[in-house]
Amino acid sequence: MREVAFIKQNKEKWLDFEKAIFGKTLKNPDELASLYIHLVNDLSYAQTYYPKSKTILYLNNLAAKAFQKIYKTKREDSNRFIQFWKIEVPLIVYQSRRYVLYAFAIFLTFVAIGVLSAAFDDSFVRLILGDHYVNMTLENIEKGDPVAVYKSGSNWGSFIGITLNNLYVGIKSFIFGVFGGLGTGYVLLQNGIMLGAFQFMFQKHGVLWESVRGIWIHGAMEIFAIVIEGAAGLLLGASILFPKTYSRVTSFKRGMKDGVKILISTFPFTIAAGFLEGFVTRYSNIMPNWLSVGIILITLGIISFYYLVYPFIVNKKLKKTYGII
Missing domain, CATH: 1.20.58 (Methane Monooxygenase Hydroxylase; Chain G, domain 1)
Known part of the structure; x- marks a missing residue:
């Protein structure tokens, strides 16, 4: 036929x-x-x-x-909550894997731009991070505690304030996807360039390792979640620009529904990152290397497995059972 x-x-x-x-x-x-x-x-x-x-x-x-x-x-x-995390979100992430790839590519490109801009323009770091923050960080470096800024404020105050801010960034990144994904790209640009300039500042003053073993205790989950939220925003934008066989309204509704589920799935990781920043990162300078590196690898491993490996496992099981690819 x-x-x-x-x-x-x-x-x-x-x-x-x-x-x-x-x-x-x-x-x-x-x-x-x-x-x-x-x-x-x-x-x-x-x-x-x-x-x-x-x-x-x-x-x-x-x-x-x-x-x-x-x-x-x-x-x-059955337990709807468990099925949401165990089956529903991983399948949506698998079906949207191209947008996860795009989000990582966009974000890492802007990180590289941030690093190169800071390397070739001494004023770039101050332009991005602000004079106050840069001066404070330089003072902390001179005192021998490059990440002392994370010790300011109370544990609970830092945890709540940081978590709310990160949730706001994630929600904004997703919602801005309605502008054809350009708004999401702008949020990834802001955070990528800031991260690149931020880390180069520590590299320039010879304390990159000290910053990494401290900042990435919470940063592994925090940054990874921002990229996944960016992927949700790109998915939303694509549902508007490329409706395929659906009407544009139907495609948008589907993109919004799937994107919201991906966005919600990042919240526990964002909250965990806020907890680590408020309660653990402040003690990084007195931690042995094996402990700080261990926390970084474990947190990065958990979120990487959930979004980059587990969706393929669920899909493979689905394919084997029901013949879907």
């Missing part, structure tokens, strides 16, 4: 399935499961006879969304 005929023959069925999955009136789980079997059969047929067709991408995406809906409906009596 020619692909055109295949699409024409099944188009109405697929559209009805879309309505069942994304519409306000939902079918019961058994009906959805029955429709799902037909959809997977169509997907397998397309994979066999039209291996390079965009139809496969469409059916694969629809099948993945259908699985989430069916799984959610059938497991409504």
